[in-house]
Amino acid sequence: MRDKTRLFARIVGERCQGHARCVAIAPELFELDELGNAHARLHGLVPKGLEAKAWLAKANCPELALDILEQ
Numbered sequence: 001m002r003d004k005t006r007l008f009a010r011i012v013g014e015r016c017q018g019h020a021r022c023v024a025i026a027p028e029l030f031e032l033d034e035l036g037n038a039h040a041r042l043h044g045l046v047p048k049g050l051e052a053k054a055w056l057a058k059a060n061c062p063e064l065a066l067d068i069l070e071q
């Protein structure tokens with residue numbers, strides 16, 4: 001990964017079933033709304049130092065509802 005590459009997390013809302021695994025792994029990056037659906041914090045921007053948590057959350061989403069974009 002290039003040094004200036006930024007990661008963005010995105011939840012595909014219609015796939016999210018609210019297991020909250022992403023929130024348990026990376027509460028800095030994800031939160032649940034009042035219906036239990038996940039949303040990315042910080043407009044999806046993954047701060048430096050939290051990249052590994054973002055990838056781990058993606059790997060642990062059983063609904064494949066979590067995308068990580070590299071820009």
Ligand code: SF4
Pocket residue numbers: 011015016017018019020021022023037038060061062063064065066
């Ligand atoms: S782990 Fe996946 S399905 Fe579960 S709340 Fe997070 S994004 Fe939604």
